[in-house]
Amino acid sequence: MPLHSPLLDRLREIFGPAACAADEASRLAYAYDNSRLDALPDAVVFPTGHAQVEALVRACREHRAPLVARGRGSNTTGATVPVAGGVVASFERMNRILRIDPDNRLAVVEPGVLNGDLQKALIAHGFFWPPDPSSAPWCSIGGNLACNAAGPRAVKYGTPRENTLGLRAVAGTGEGFRCGTWTSKGATGYDLTRLLIGSEGTLAVVTEATLKLTPRPSAIRTLRATYRDVDAAARAVARIMAQPATPCALEFIDGVALRLAHDYAPDAGVPLAGALLMIEVDGEPDALPAAAEAVARAARGDGLEELRIARDAVETQALWSARKALSPAQRTIAPDKINEDVVVPVSRLPELVAGIKRLAAQHDVLIVSFGHAGNGNLHVNLLPRDAAERERAHACLAEVFALVVELDGTLSGEHGIGIAKRPFMPLALQPSTLGLMRAVKQAFDPDGILNPGKLLP
Template sequence: MTAHPELIDALRQALPPDQLLTEPGDCWPYGYDNSRQQALPEAVAFATGAEQVQAVVRLCHEHGVPLTARGRGTGTTGATVPVRGGVVLSLERMDRILEIDPDNRLMVVQPGVTNQAVQDAAAAHGFFWPPDPTSAAFCTVGGNLAYNSAGPRAVKYGTPRENTLGLRAVSGDGRLLRTGVYTTKGVVGYDLTRLIIGSEGTLAVITEATLKLTPLPAAKRTLQAVYRDMGDAARAVAAIMAQPTIPCALEFMDRGAIEMIRRYSEANLPEGAGALLMIEVDGPEDCVDSAADTVTRAARVDGALSVEVARSEAEVKALWATRKALSPALRNVAPKKINEDVVVPVSHIPTLIEGLEALSQRFGITIVNFGHAGNGNIHVNLLVDPDDPVQMQAADACLDEVFSLVLKLRGSLSGEHGIGLVKRAFVDREIEPETLDLMRRIKGQFDPKGILNPGKGFPDI
């Protein structure tokens, strides 16, 4: 017996039979994401167009039933877990590229199209969309927008907020919204596009996005720099970011990550390596080598053990193989690790890493760090066993102090993974009560009954 039989009957009238699931066994797979959280929705609706999205949202609004929008469920914070039951609205079937306009450097897509499909379609016209999360082959553009997920290229090209011109969306009471422009400039009205991006489906359900495309660079150079310790690497990051040539990727791994790779791969790294940077620069063919030389000089600070520039595609693959070996190694050691993505000012990265090493020793938890050094976005991995209650109790206390350290360093709790369910209890440490109150009021204007993704993002919302 369903809790809302009248709603289920209305959904059956609004959607074809193959676009609605109500049996618990069928609904369970849509009750979790890439976190360890899970909850059973009452129904799962599959929309294929904006009109169906609007119909489902309106019905949930009328009946006061929670609605959680989702793409492919690659998020790690529980943001798409229907913790209050209700309806899951899957957008994975809204996967069409609606328009490609090379002359105006834009693409119009539905939210269920994958990041990789966008990149492939754009590349056919000589362009790319800068956001490139690790899960690009599987994650959806709608999910990228919901979390403002960026990936390595954000250091030069920005996040989805900087690379999205406009949206079409449905508010929590079923209104069709159009935000933004089709031009690269426009100041008419409030910037609702940037507000909805990163809101994790709590303000509106995105049905269409106009993406700003960037021309593919003619050439690219890849460097790997190894340092004695994280302090030396951080000085190199500061030196690299202080000169005019901005790298298109600036990734780092700490000593723990490097040692992990040594044990689980055949990567050739100097002994005594305490930190590693993976650097890429791009640009015109006739000046990319000069740009690489400039970055190489900046990277050669005291404490640099080696700085290598790849000169062939094989060498590029060999250098990136070191970075790509990390995730499999971590999965072998701790398949259910805790993965946070904090952000600190670049100059504070050494202090953060030192603090994390101290917390690791105090709580007896192995912590491995890597991430996007160019903008201070660090992925902090606590290698724990969630089936060990003693270890998880220590992990909870450790994580609490990790967040305190990040905020003390004038950082932020999340750079691109979002808040979702797992970080909401910590948000009021970063955001003051007056600002949180204003956010609650904004939420009320978009979603008067609070049906959109309740229990996510902020305390008591």
């Protein structure tokens, strides 16, 4: 975009010089996300209100300029990389918590509010918003909605789709609209709220969200179980999820990951085992012992090596040591790791774990698996260390996705599709389904300006 192009002049009118940048340094700062992919935008703008966003979309549509809405860039699939150039709209300045309404169990926020900041603000009211991705301290609510990013608590409390009542947004036509309800029940027309969540900014730009809140549990009990091998741990996950006491977190870590974490932090008390489950139950103090015992009974079985229950907060932190050491440990051996988040029905988890182990050996690629096992959502991390291993890793990844689909699973639980998984969408969805998705895209964004080159193949 030339420095004095008609579109850039219009953007400066809408946003003023302090909220519109076209210098190289600013463009570079918004050219990439956590996927390590990058592409330069032509300009970056910083909206502070809904009316500005309507004017922005109309201007981009008039000039046929791509528009990419961006939270904090923590996604791993390239979903916010401006591959077609155009304008990046960063929502970091649109970060107000507009309303917290405990009586109706809702909060109204702008998309730039950080997940962690919202959680802190809700503590005084005795509530929380269930989605809690590991990036919660720095990821935005808008980004959580764009990818339907959830985290460990989704096993009991659900994802953003189950915890969002309504949205205010701007379609690719430049027309603003509201969808959803202020109530916990609603049966009035199509559910556009759930449609927009997970659409990665390809249908509309969200400017406000009405979130469903949940009362904070008064107590939590943490358990850690180690197993002889990954198969035994996977079978335990299926048993735990088949009994009535639903854990609020059920995390799986395989033996390769445990070894990496142990070597990275030898004093952290990371156990060495074939696999590990981190389990939490929450609720009222009187009910917790029975819930914890029910989960513990299900965790016991062939292959269990040790089951520990934390007695206090200090022991809880100690039990979580393996999970906390895992990400930095992976980065030390494979800066170019391939991080995928596939999902299968919980009952098929043992087959997925066994299949990943087989593919790792077949392709001679180091694979670390961990994640939200209670949802069947595993983070499959391929750790190539050189060019040859990277080539084998990409071939292996295609077979991992094929295995997941064969097991009635899906390509992503919370990272989304972005650029990285676009080529595999026809593997997961029928042509007729993709055709309907393209028709929906056409209805919301007839000129294809919103986040082009993402999600749909």
